[in-house]
Amino acid sequence: MVEQRLAGPIIRVSIMTMILGGLLYPLAATGISQLLMPERANGSLIYENGHPVGSALIGQNVQDPALFHGRVSAIEYDAAASGSNNYAPSNPELIKRVEGTLQEWKKENPSVPLNQVPMDLMTDSGSGLDPHISPEAALAQVDRIAEATSISKSRLKELIVDHTEGKEWGFLGERRVNVLLLNLALKKE
Known part of the structure; x- marks a missing residue:
């Protein structure tokens, strides 16, 4: 005591x-x-017409065929439950989910061969909330969006180039596209 x-x-x-x-x-x-x-201290919120529409740091579940889609989320984009299942490549649950995602992709994007679907559109990010996709993943969606919106493919590709961010500090990570920012620009077309 x-x-x-x-x-x-x-x-x-x-x-x-x-x-x-x-x-x-x-x-x-x-x-x-x-x-x-x-801006960062307040959550990197993005506003449209004075109302918050999302955060530049958190991915959203986009289903509209006229918009760019982000990465798959194991947590259904719930920021309170950030994380991933972290399945091994041989895990049957992961294989089942990826096969389902591929079939859904094929229905929505029939012009893109399955062997050319960018990997980041089929796999979860570590947090399940990644707001970015690769420029290649954005380009793979151009045909579907052009058909749904009547915006030319060349203009959609310009939007992707305009919204492609470089590597962090010039050498960390990969080039990426913020899906929310790209979709907001697309809606203004």
Whole structure:
């Protein structure tokens, strides 16, 4: 049992730690973030006509054939449940899901041979919320969108090029396209 003379210092240190770690540090971090990068600190929200339509950091479940579709999500795009099943390539559940995704892809995009479907459209991201696809994945959807919208394929390809982001700091990651930003630009056409 703790000696009586140690109880006071232990309680004071505990209270001080709670105040520093539970109150002052979060307030300081939030304040600095709001000053240095307010857009990111507020969730990188994207607005259309003054109303938030999503975040540049979280993918959305797009079903409209006239819009670009993002990656498959193992968590149904629920940001509260971020994560992935992390199945091995030989796992029957993964094989079943990928086969189903391929069949759905073929119905929606009959002009693209199955062996040319970009892998990122068939697989989950680590978080299940990835808002980006590869430029190749966006290009693979051009025929379907051109047919659904009557926008020329060349204009759709221009939109993809205009919305392709480079590697982070010039060398990290891959080139990518934010699906939400691309779809908002597409809706303005």
